[in-house]
Amino acid sequence: MFHHRKRQRCARGYEANDHCLALCQVAPGREVKIREMERLHPPFRRHLHAYGLLPGRCIRVITQQPVTIIQVEQMELAFEKSVAEGILVEPVNE
Amino acid sequence: MAACHVVQQTHPYLNGHYIALVGNPNVGKSVLFHRLTGQYVMVSNYPGTTVEVSQGRLRKMEGVTLIDTPGVVSFPSRSEDEQVTERVLFNNDLRTVIQVGDAKNLRRTLHLTIQLAEMGLPLVLALNMMDEARMRGLEIRTEVMERAFGIPIIQTVATRGNGIEEVERAIQSARPVTLKIQYPPDIEQALQAIEQMAFESPISIRSLSLLWLVQDPVCEIWVEENTANSIREKMIEIRSGLMEKYPEGVDLVIQKSREDFIAHLVQESLQETKSSTSSRIHLSHLTIHPVWGVPILLMVLYAMYWFVGVFGAGTLVGLLEERLFGEIINPWLIGLSEKFIPWEMVRNFLVGEYGFWTMGMTYALALLLPIVLTFFIAFGILEDSGYLPRVAVLSNRLFSAIGLNGQAVLPMVLGLGCVTMATMTTRILNRPRDRILVTLLLALAVPCSAQLGVVMGMLAAISFSATLIWGGVIFLVLMLVGWLASKVLPGERTPLIVELPPLRMPVFTNVIFKTLARLEWYIKEAVPLFLLGTVILFVLDTLHLLPALIETLKPIVTGWLGLPPEAASALMMGFLRRDFAATGFFVMQSQGHLSDLQALVSITTITLFIPCIASVFMMIKERGWKIGLGMVAFILPFSVLVGGFLMRLLSGLGWGS
Numbered sequence: 001m002f003h004h005r006k007r008q009r010c011a012r013g014y015e016a017n018d019h020c021l022a023l024c025q026v027a028p029g030r031e032v033k034i035r036e037m038e039r040l041h042p043p044f045r046r047h048l049h050a051y052g053l054l055p056g057r058c059i060r061v062i063t064q065q066p067v068t069i070i071q072v073e074q075m076e077l078a079f080e081k082s083v084a085e086g087i088l089v090e091p092v093n094e
Numbered sequence: 095m096a097a098c099h100v101v102q103q104t105h106p107y108l109n110g111h112y113i114a115l116v117g118n119p120n121v122g123k124s125v126l127f128h129r130l131t132g133q134y135v136m137v138s139n140y141p142g143t144t145v146e147v148s149q150g151r152l153r154k155m156e157g158v159t160l161i162d163t164p165g166v167v168s169f170p171s172r173s174e175d176e177q178v179t180e181r182v183l184f185n186n187d188l189r190t191v192i193q194v195g196d197a198k199n200l201r202r203t204l205h206l207t208i209q210l211a212e213m214g215l216p217l218v219l220a221l222n223m224m225d226e227a228r229m230r231g232l233e234i235r236t237e238v239m240e241r242a243f244g245i246p247i248i249q250t251v252a253t254r255g256n257g258i259e260e261v262e263r264a265i266q267s268a269r270p271v272t273l274k275i276q277y278p279p280d281i282e283q284a285l286q287a288i289e290q291m292a293f294e295s296p297i298s299i300r301s302l303s304l305l306w307l308v309q310d311p312v313c314e315i316w317v318e319e320n321t322a323n324s325i326r327e328k329m330i331e332i333r334s335g336l337m338e339k340y341p342e343g344v345d346l347v348i349q350k351s352r353e354d355f356i357a358h359l360v361q362e363s364l365q366e367t368k369s370s371t372s373s374r375i376h377l378s379h380l381t382i383h384p385v386w387g388v389p390i391l392l393m394v395l396y397a398m399y400w401f402v403g404v405f406g407a408g409t410l411v412g413l414l415e416e417r418l419f420g421e422i423i424n425p426w427l428i429g430l431s432e433k434f435i436p437w438e439m440v441r442n443f444l445v446g447e448y449g450f451w452t453m454g455m456t457y458a459l460a461l462l463l464p465i466v467l468t469f470f471i472a473f474g475i476l477e478d479s480g481y482l483p484r485v486a487v488l489s490n491r492l493f494s495a496i497g498l499n500g501q502a503v504l505p506m507v508l509g510l511g512c513v514t515m516a517t518m519t520t521r522i523l524n525r526p527r528d529r530i531l532v533t534l535l536l537a538l539a540v541p542c543s544a545q546l547g548v549v550m551g552m553l554a555a556i557s558f559s560a561t562l563i564w565g566g567v568i569f570l571v572l573m574l575v576g577w578l579a580s581k582v583l584p585g586e587r588t589p590l591i592v593e594l595p596p597l598r599m600p601v602f603t604n605v606i607f608k609t610l611a612r613l614e615w616y617i618k619e620a621v622p623l624f625l626l627g628t629v630i631l632f633v634l635d636t637l638h639l640l641p642a643l644i645e646t647l648k649p650i651v652t653g654w655l656g657l658p659p660e661a662a663s664a665l666m667m668g669f670l671r672r673d674f675a676a677t678g679f680f681v682m683q684s685q686g687h688l689s690d691l692q693a694l695v696s697i698t699t700i701t702l703f704i705p706c707i708a709s710v711f712m713m714i715k716e717r718g719w720k721i722g723l724g725m726v727a728f729i730l731p732f733s734v735l736v737g738g739f740l741m742r743l744l745s746g747l748g749w750g751s
Contacts, residue, residue, distance in 0.1 A: 074230060
């Protein structure tokens with residue numbers, strides 16, 4: 001896990017590895033699949049579910065600055081890093 | 095008593111036949127609404143809320159009214175907007191529901207379709223923005239979805255009028271739908287248990303039960319008001335059982351079942367002919383770029399300043415106040431009253447120094463109306479273009495320093511137009527803590543357009559460094575008080591989560607309708623308060639109470655703030671509206687009664703003063719007596735305190751001498 005130290009700094013509560021990482025660690029332009037969001041505070045989690053951010057969905061990261069912006073279907077959603085930290089994703093083979 | 099009954103609420107929407115237009119935000123609902131209705135449109139607040147709802151007669155169906163509901167992301171409702179839409183759906187007189195969906199976002203659209211189809215009302219889905227979907231390489235076949243939901247699905251491009259006739263035909267023949275999705279066994283059991291209680295419900299009991307299980311606030315209230323206690327207790331018991339079984343949330347389990355249902359449908363119906371994602375740098379991404387976003391924001395703000403500050407507050411006010419009112423209407427009215435009204439008191443009341451017409455109406459119509467109007471137009475354009483959420487993203491870091499998130503920028507910007515109205519829009523913030531914070535900062539440190547106009551004029555007459563000092567002090571106070579208040583108030587900061595709709599050209603009719611609705615609000619709510627303020631001034635002046643009050647203010651004005659004694663009467667006006675005071679200072683400055691230092695101290699003090707009587711009423715109405723008056727009690731001495739310190743600091747530094 002040593003070489004993942006940089007990644008882990010951002011992942012609060014999630015064990016980062018090659019199959020699974022927090023959304024805030026994903027480079028812009030990459031597509032990922034949502035794995036789970038249970039670490040999120042329930043009201044924020046519900047808020048994101050309502051927009052279609054559900055486990056199993058594929059999303060694309062547009063940018064991580066100044067906040068995380070992702071694309072789900074053709075819709076863009078912006079949220080803070082603290083929220084992106086609570087979303088666990090896995091890479092999609094492109 | 096096991097029997098239950100449905101209480102018919104008296105409701106303005108129950109009088110006739112209604113069709114509701116429902117959909118996610120930014121799907122072109124308003125455009126479709128105008129296509130279907132034509133001329134006679136009424137925009138009004140939904141009873142008991144500040145949410146605007148448009149209603150209009152359908153062109154092709156005699157005696158049927160179309161209701162354009164606020165956009166919903168999903169149920170359970172989380173905002174006042176969504177609750178209004180849900181309340182419209184709970185109304186049992188709906189003939190049909192038209193869902194407007196964004197063809198580009200099929201999954202999101204269908205999640206709402208499921209919820210609407212489960213309600214058991216006749217339903218038509220208008221799959222809008224087909225042109226944009228095709229442009230992004232999305233081909234949609236509707237047959238599979240039509241069969242799965244049992245509803246007509248029509249592909250539309252509302253902006254071009256495509257598919258409107260088909261929608262009109264479909265709503266004539268729409269039948270109630272009975273969509274039944276299979277949920278996990280324990281949830282199905284819970285649904286059956288509630289269904290067996292067999293009470294009457296405006297929507298299908300199954301969909302009502304589903305809303306109940308996810309703790310929807312509108313459903314909660316309906317059940318409390320319309321079912322017997324014994325039923326409600328059983329329902330609570332069923333829900334608690336499920337919540338224990340699913341610690342991750344019953345809502346997530348339900349949504350997963352829906353997502354599975356949709357995944358299958360989308361696979362059959364949606365074809366992506368080319369990669370739908372491109373890495374092109376769009377303007378929409380430049381607007382939130384850490385480097386480019388700021389100059390773009392500054393350009394937008396400058397354009398707004400030009401339109402509202404220069405054109406509205408300068409050109410239009412000049413034409414109306416100086417020319418029309420100052421040279422034509424007011425002299426004519428004064429002449430008339432001198433001829434026909436023999437009583438001096440009445441004459442004074444109407445056209446005197448604090449006259450109902452010469453001060454109150456002139457002020458409201460000639461000075462404030464053009465400023466407020468241009469501001470509402472500019473704000474409407476920003477709102478409709480989809481730029482405002484981007485401002486929220488850009489300003490998020492700044493607001494996080496004072497315990498808020500970027501979403502607070504909306505009421506704050508609106509406050510530059512009218513603080514009273516902005517105080518009301520703090521309702522868009524989800525948490526009471528955020529609302530209190532923004533209300534305080536609005537009242538303390540956000541100057542409204544009326545005042546800004548005067549302040550800018552005064553600053554321009556002093557020097558650029560004065561403008562910088564004024565801006566710096568206000569900004570510092572805003573950040574400092576915000577930071578302190580956010581530490582004192584209990585509760586944690588809410589992180590920003592916001593949808594970024596595509597940037598687009600504002601639709602003319604949308605901007606006009608919104609502006610008209612806001613203008614109507616301004617005339618109905620704010621103008622009477624200006625008039626009331628003028629009457630209070632007149633009474634104080636007639637009873638010779640004003641001089642006495644001004645006398646008591648003098649020690650503070652001369653001793654602490656270092657202003658000439660006449661400034662006390664200007665400050666007195668500030669209790670009614672701080673821009674009255676600013677105008678008073680403006681006159682003193684132009685007559686040479688104020689030094690540069692005194693002018694700067696006076697406008698800084700008055701910028702931090704309470705905005706106006708109307709805003710105090712609004713603060714009390716929205717936040718309650720205790721908080722509202724508490725804020726006033728803090729702001730009054732605080733603004734004077736800052737002014738005095740500024741005077742001492744600047745004269746110590748030898749500024750302006």
